[in-house]
């Protein structure tokens with residue numbers, strides 16, 4: 613299977629910066645995979661995303677997206693394959709209504725009107741926002757706004773969706789709405805998802821987590837493998853998922869807790885077994 617994204621020995625330095633923002637980064641992301649990129653502020657996450665869709669050009673190294681080498685000749689074709697959802701839902705709206713907004717990217721690409729209507733309808737169904745089609749985006753909740761932003765992207769049928777801190781400005785309800793949607797999209801349409809995030813709970817939903825520190829990949833693996841190194845993550849200024857924090861707190865109070873990573877469901881099951889042996 614061809615990789616969705618292949619990054620080989622990528623180096624990037626901002627003009628006049630003393631240190632490179634990315635140093636010798638190599639990363640292959642399979643089609644249909646969900647990879648979360650985590651790291652403290654300034655570790656290079658956004659710079660990496662901008663190197664994937666050609667907003668920045670590497671100093672050295674190679675980036676291949678959907679089988680195409682990223683270069684001046686391919687950059688526009690590649691941007692059609694990669695949709696990015698940004699952090700602030702309020703900065704992403706251009707349409708007066710939800711449906712206009714979702715149609716905007718298609719109008720720009722001169723998609724014929726009947727096809728455009730079908731795609732807008734389908735995208736709104738997928739994000740469960742069809743009943744809001746004629747509403748003003750400004751009046752929606754944060755989670756709903758991000759779902760509309762995602763509809764605008766999926767209407768364009770990209771192969772890859774990058775979430776650049778897309779849930780960080782949302783309240784917990786909005787965050788879970790958007791995460792549930794991403795999980796569905798990935799499962800149903802085998803879309804490749806790259807989520808750049810500070811939110812370890814979002815990272816815990818991914819297939820693989822990549823940890824960046826000072827522009828380098830310092831660790832990667834399944835969320836279960838990575839989050840068992842809770843202490844190390846904390847030392848890098850990162851949080852650990854709630855079940856791991858609860859586990860550590862219970863251990864401090866003398867409860868016997870398993871060593872391996874537990875997601876929320878696993879922790880609940882384990883707590884029941886503790887309860888039934890008390």
Ligand SMILES: Nc1ncnc2c1ncn2[C@@H]1O[C@H](COP(=O)(O)OP(=O)(O)OP(=O)(O)O)[C@@H](O)[C@H]1O
Pocket residue numbers: 626627629633651652653654655656657658659660
């Ligand atoms: N436009 C710029 N010009 C110069 N240096 C920059 C620029 N943008 C980012 N940097 C620097 O590059 C490094 C990586 O920044 P980047 O924004 O990629 O990190 P990040 O992990 O996305 O951070 P955050 O979580 O705060 O968004 C940092 O040292 C940052 O100060």
